Amino acid sequence: MAKEMLTGNRAAAWGVRLAEVDYIPAYPITPQTEIIETIAKWISDGEMDAGFVTMDSEHSMITAAGAASATGARTFTTTSSQGLMYGFEMLYTVAGWRVPLVMVNVSRGLSAPITLGPDHNDILALRDTGFLQIHCETCQEVLDSVLMAYRLAEDKRVLLPVMVNMDGFFLSFTREAVEVPDVEAVRCFLPEYQPEHAFFRAGQPMAQGVAVLGGEFYSYFKYQMHLASQNALEVYREVSDDFERIFGRKYGTIDEYMMEDAEYVLVMTNSFSTLGKAAVKRAREKGIKAGLLRPRFLRPFPDSDIRNALKGKKAVAVIDQNISVGKGGIIYSEMAGCLYNEENRPLLLSFIGGLGGKNISQEEFDLIFDKMIRTVDTKVVEPLHLLYTENEWKGITKLKDIAGRQ
Amino acid sequence: MLRLRFHGRGGQGAKVASRVLGSAAFLDGYNAQDFPLYGAERRGAPITAFTRISRDDIMERGLVSQPDVVVVMDETLLLDPQSSPLSGLKKGGVVFVNTPRTPFETKEGYGIEDHVITLDITKVSLDMIGQPVLSSLAAAVAAKVAGIGEKALRDALKKELSAIISEKDLLDRNIEAAIYCYNSVEPISIETTEKVREKENIISIPFETALVSSPSILSRGNTPLRRTGNWRIFRPVWDYDACTKCMTCVARCPEGCIRLNEEGYPFADYENCKGCLICAEECPVGAISKVRESHSQTKEGDQ
Numbered sequence: 001m002a003k004e005m006l007t008g009n010r011a012a013a014w015g016v017r018l019a020e021v022d023y024i025p026a027y028p029i030t031p032q033t034e035i036i037e038t039i040a041k042w043i044s045d046g047e048m049d050a051g052f053v054t055m056d057s058e059h060s061m062i063t064a065a066g067a068a069s070a071t072g073a074r075t076f077t078t079t080s081s082q083g084l085m086y087g088f089e090m091l092y093t094v095a096g097w098r099v100p101l102v103m104v105n106v107s108r109g110l111s112a113p114i115t116l117g118p119d120h121n122d123i124l125a126l127r128d129t130g131f132l133q134i135h136c137e138t139c140q141e142v143l144d145s146v147l148m149a150y151r152l153a154e155d156k157r158v159l160l161p162v163m164v165n166m167d168g169f170f171l172s173f174t175r176e177a178v179e180v181p182d183v184e185a186v187r188c189f190l191p192e193y194q195p196e197h198a199f200f201r202a203g204q205p206m207a208q209g210v211a212v213l214g215g216e217f218y219s220y221f222k223y224q225m226h227l228a229s230q231n232a233l234e235v236y237r238e239v240s241d242d243f244e245r246i247f248g249r250k251y252g253t254i255d256e257y258m259m260e261d262a263e264y265v266l267v268m269t270n271s272f273s274t275l276g277k278a279a280v281k282r283a284r285e286k287g288i289k290a291g292l293l294r295p296r297f298l299r300p301f302p303d304s305d306i307r308n309a310l311k312g313k314k315a316v317a318v319i320d321q322n323i324s325v326g327k328g329g330i331i332y333s334e335m336a337g338c339l340y341n342e343e344n345r346p347l348l349l350s351f352i353g354g355l356g357g358k359n360i361s362q363e364e365f366d367l368i369f370d371k372m373i374r375t376v377d378t379k380v381v382e383p384l385h386l387l388y389t390e391n392e393w394k395g396i397t398k399l400k401d402i403a404g405r406q
Numbered sequence: 407m408l409r410l411r412f413h414g415r416g417g418q419g420a421k422v423a424s425r426v427l428g429s430a431a432f433l434d435g436y437n438a439q440d441f442p443l444y445g446a447e448r449r450g451a452p453i454t455a456f457t458r459i460s461r462d463d464i465m466e467r468g469l470v471s472q473p474d475v476v477v478v479m480d481e482t483l484l485l486d487p488q489s490s491p492l493s494g495l496k497k498g499g500v501v502f503v504n505t506p507r508t509p510f511e512t513k514e515g516y517g518i519e520d521h522v523i524t525l526d527i528t529k530v531s532l533d534m535i536g537q538p539v540l541s542s543l544a545a546a547v548a549a550k551v552a553g554i555g556e557k558a559l560r561d562a563l564k565k566e567l568s569a570i571i572s573e574k575d576l577l578d579r580n581i582e583a584a585i586y587c588y589n590s591v592e593p594i595s596i597e598t599t600e601k602v603r604e605k606e607n608i609i610s611i612p613f614e615t616a617l618v619s620s621p622s623i624l625s626r627g628n629t630p631l632r633r634t635g636n637w638r639i640f641r642p643v644w645d646y647d648a649c650t651k652c653m654t655c656v657a658r659c660p661e662g663c664i665r666l667n668e669e670g671y672p673f674a675d676y677e678n679c680k681g682c683l684i685c686a687e688e689c690p691v692g693a694i695s696k697v698r699e700s701h702s703q704t705k706e707g708d709q
């Protein structure tokens with residue numbers, strides 16, 4: 001096991017290579033392209049043995065991936081942002097087929113206006129499709145999560161597709177030291193897929209994802225997906241224990257940073273959590289009992305782990321790197337839903353930061369801690385706050401001038 | 407932690423420079439992170455890339471807004487308000503500028519207060535490699551400034567460049583030129599403790615109607631405000647004795663910036679010619695030659 005400098009994209013590609021994936025339908029979109037380029041090169045150089053097909057769109061790509069997965073082939077594909085939206089219809093379909101496809105999404109804000117910077121509105125839009133969702137903070141975590149995703153997806157108590165998410169640019173193009181596991185160790189952790197239910201073959205006619213007329217049938221199938229997704233929490237404990245035993249790295253359904261005695265907790269997902277952790281450290285130096293909780297799974301939502309982690313905390317600030325227009329932060333709503341029936345639940349504050357990759361400054365984190373402390377004193381919870389600085393406001397004003405919008 | 411920011415033009419190799427430095431730091435036993443900002447950019451447009459080097463865990467991500475070291479691979483960027491390479495540079499920080507001018511002239515010329523190092527790496531590149539590829543040279547200068555060892559730099563160059571250069575001879579010349587640059591720069595110690603940034607005030611954004619707040623552009627024709635022709639390394643120059651007026655160059659120019667004079671001979675609008683030299687490549691009679699630009703002589707770049 002050697003460490004080397006890898007981008008998040010290459011780390012994802014390594015995960016796919018080590019998982020000895022059979023089939024990869026592909027369609028490139030920034031900032032995901034490097035994953036596809038890397039895999040394509042490995043295959044053409046003979047370093048990786050898999051079927052690789054370039055498709056005409058994400059819609060076809062996800063269809064092909066789901067169909068291949070239904071034959072029992074270990075399948076991978078990847079997309080980002082608008083591409084994910086273009087294939088959106090098929091995500092529901094493929095999840096309904098109950099196939100163990102693994103996809104990587106490289107998060108990027110959705111148009112309009114067009115941006116390449118990351119936020120999570122793309123991946124969170126598919127919250128309800130039936131795909132499980134793992135969100136990553138580091139390049140190492142991307143590689144490791146791809147391996148764990150296959151174990152989870154292929155487990156017969158689950159059999160749902162899994163999406164592994166990483167931020168565009170801040171992970172996808174950022175290189176940091178990543179440990180690339182040995183093939184043999186990976187084979188121990190992730191043996192060849194032995195499909196029990198997938199036998200979609202030319203010579204063996206069957207129908208997958210059939211039409212059912214009548215809500216009683218439809219309800220049955222949908223609820224079964226929900227139960228399978230819930231099972232994934234239990235199955236994941238086994239998966240992550242095995243992973244830790246073999247590779248020495250431990251990943252829970254949530255990541256807790258300085259949470260033990262924390263009173264004021266930030267909730268963040270994905271790569272900007274690193275900035276949150278630095279802010280927690282700084283707050284600790286000032287004597288604030290700060291901590292950070294990062295949900296790694298958003299589907300299934302790790303309700304009980306989150307409730308346990310937040311027992312006895314005074315205030316929780318959710319920083320959403322997404323916006324549900326007309327409602328606010330998506331993860332804030334999820335957290336509120338998770339905590340509502342708790343007796344001594346912490347006060348819950350909502351912030352939106354980092355949309356389209358906008359930086360979250362030290363002062364913005366300071367403001368969040370100030371607000372948490374003040375809210376605990378006054379018990380008056382203010383509505384959501386968009387993190388935005390005066391300088392940034394000056395910048396947008398200038399731009400509006402140039403565009404003739406003032 | 408040392409934070410370095412590279413400013414270059416698309417195609418000059420800022421991204422590769424940040425990676426070579428990242429790898430060199432990693433091989434020298436540091437924690438490192440490198441990261442380019444690109445995607446929508448095109449050849450010649452301002453590009454930034456970043457490297458963070460630390461003995462401790464790197465608890466940062468994304469853009470480096472307060473660098474300790476700025477590497478300016480294209481001098482004309484110093485005058486580009488959008489790129490503004492010096493923004494956020496910490497007091498006590500170091501600026502490297504790729505220019506034939508001395509550090510003193512550069513400081514004076516651009517009003518830079520910080521420690522300036524200069525070296526004409528474009529010239530080194532043309533002399534030693536035979537083409538203007540600056541990535542390894544800029545990385546080498548940055549490695550020296552950052553205090554990275556020569557062996558780690560050499561190994562990093564080999565690793566990163568062999569992924570993009572297949573020709574052994576070219577690879578060797580790149581490494582040789584890089585090491586030459588590494589040794590041409592005096593070692594310095596960087597002392598950046600002070601932050602230059604003002605405290606950020608956080609505000610609440612008010613409602614504005616869609617007439618003001620939707621992302622559309624109402625003021626037409628603002629492209630001439632932004633000259634795109636100031637980053638040429640070579641400019642195309644026409645020889646009308648040889649030119650047959652075949653119009654091939656006019657048709658092939660990707661910028662559409664070749665026009666015709668009164669006698670029907672082509673000439674370039676140097677405000678927008680980016681110096682790709684496709685015209686020279688395509689001219690069937692070789693009537694277009696390339697002439698080295700000397701930005702440093704005039705601030706504007708074009709005489």
Ligand code: SF4
Nearest residue numbers: 659679680682683685
């Ligand atoms: S070098 Fe020639 S082809 Fe290229 S932009 Fe200038 S005029 Fe056009």
Ligand code: SF4
Nearest residue numbers: 649650652653655689
């Ligand atoms: S391609 Fe050469 S010969 Fe033809 S018009 Fe241009 S300069 Fe003249």
